[in-house]
Amino acid sequence: MTKLQLIATAPMGLEAVVARELKELGYTDQQVENGRVTFSGEFADICRANLWLRSSDRVLVKMAQFPATTFEELFEGTKAIDWAEWIPEDGEFPVEGRSHKSQLTSVPACQSIVKKAVVEKMKEAYGTEWFTENGGKYVIEVWLRDDVAMITLDTTGPGLHKRGYRKLVTEAPLKETMAAAMVLLSRWGPERPLYDPFCGSGTLLIEAAMIGWNIAPGLRRSFNSEGWPLVPDELWEQARNEAYDAVKDDIPLQIAGSDIDPDAIAVAEQAVKKAGFAREIKLQVLPVAKIKPAGEYGCILTNPPYGTRLGDEAEAEKALRQLGYAALYLPTWSFFALSPSKSLEHYFGRPADKKRKLFNGRLECALYQYFGPLPPRGEK
Numbered sequence: 001m002t003k004l005q006l007i008a009t010a011p012m013g014l015e016a017v018v019a020r021e022l023k024e025l026g027y028t029d030q031q032v033e034n035g036r037v038t039f040s041g042e043f044a045d046i047c048r049a050n051l052w053l054r055s056s057d058r059v060l061v062k063m064a065q066f067p068a069t070t071f072e073e074l075f076e077g078t079k080a081i082d083w084a085e086w087i088p089e090d091g092e093f094p095v096e097g098r099s100h101k102s103q104l105t106s107v108p109a110c111q112s113i114v115k116k117a118v119v120e121k122m123k124e125a126y127g128t129e130w131f132t133e134n135g136g137k138y139v140i141e142v143w144l145r146d147d148v149a150m151i152t153l154d155t156t157g158p159g160l161h162k163r164g165y166r167k168l169v170t171e172a173p174l175k176e177t178m179a180a181a182m183v184l185l186s187r188w189g190p191e192r193p194l195y196d197p198f199c200g201s202g203t204l205l206i207e208a209a210m211i212g213w214n215i216a217p218g219l220r221r222s223f224n225s226e227g228w229p230l231v232p233d234e235l236w237e238q239a240r241n242e243a244y245d246a247v248k249d250d251i252p253l254q255i256a257g258s259d260i261d262p263d264a265i266a267v268a269e270q271a272v273k274k275a276g277f278a279r280e281i282k283l284q285v286l287p288v289a290k291i292k293p294a295g296e297y298g299c300i301l302t303n304p305p306y307g308t309r310l311g312d313e314a315e316a317e318k319a320l321r322q323l324g325y326a327a328l329y330l331p332t333w334s335f336f337a338l339s340p341s342k343s344l345e346h347y348f349g350r351p352a353d354k355k356r357k358l359f360n361g362r363l364e365c366a367l368y369q370y371f372g373p374l375p376p377r378g379e380k
Helices: 016-023 043-052 072-078 107-126 178-184 203-212 233-248 262-275 313-328 344-348
Strands: 002-011 030-033 036-041 060-068 095-100 139-145 150-152 195-197 255-259 281-285 299-302 332-341 352-358 364-368
Touching: 002 016, 002 072, 016 030, 016 036, 016 178, 016 313, 036 043, 043 233, 043 352, 072 107, 072 150, 072 203, 095 107, 095 195, 107 139, 139 352, 178 203, 178 299, 178 332, 178 352, 195 203, 203 281, 203 352, 233 352, 262 281, 281 313, 299 313, 313 332, 313 344, 332 344
Parallel strands: 095 139, 195 255, 195 299, 255 281, 299 332
Antiparallel strands: 002 036, 002 060, 030 036, 060 150, 139 150, 332 364, 352 364
8 A cells, every 4th residue: 555644734723633633533653743743644544534634724645845945956856756646637736835934935936846847747757748737636735944845735625624514604703623623622522511602603513513423524525636546436435434334413412502693693503504403503692691501511612702803892891701700600511712812811700721822813812711520420
């Protein structure tokens, strides 16, 4: 079997979460770095990783890594790769790039050099001077950091957060990958209640339900690498059948959410229905001051509104204060709130038990964690 070096890219701060997901999938040979986790795999693992990873952005094949302080070094290093093994004669191969702390600072110029090198290599392999590029898509990326170039091939296409259940969005939606990471970091399990008092378009609730039922998040979508000669249809079929067999939709879920905005609830209802959880996830229009989640030893998991997001600082502060009041009446519950606000602990009324720095897009936030008591032994 051909061994590949695969890369699961990770939003800043979520590298350890992605690494843990990969370990649970059986990929223990891994290296964790800023923004990515590199792991060993085979062609079938391109399918499995794309279908199952919840908090990663995309899955890449690491094609080569080499020093590149000049355009000539970049050209020769790229041309040394056997591109015809991966890209058929009619394949579309756009080049993307980025550069950080490197002598080759012009990203467009680097992209042009890499494109030229790939074309020259493929000319030699296919004996032609022209490529139509009207077939499958093979996105090449050149990453330059500290004068070292890494060339990758994107197996995913549109980011892994594109699950397929959310067509409409609220004013400031939480990315699906971040929502899934929040659920994983909370260590919530389906035997416990979960409630989101600022549920917006319902993303946190849906991601929790998918985790509770062990549904692979990529089951509803397609990927760039489907149809690649090296990743044949039977590998995708096998991976999807494995994922379908792993679903545990007989587990009862105690998941609910609310929002003060009726338009947001309408959007959430559509997303919940599209995701297949219309019976399992309960939604209602309700201000946070009036929430009464059912059950004991549950989790409040939420992304509260904030002024820079919704344009009303006073309303955002009021919402945080009301969340703190609600916690007083839920002494057995744990609270997890993702917010850029430096004042959340003040409004909540006490310091967080733990804070974790995360980035919601480009916005620096903290996941404020308040741990409630564990259920008594033998009690769910």
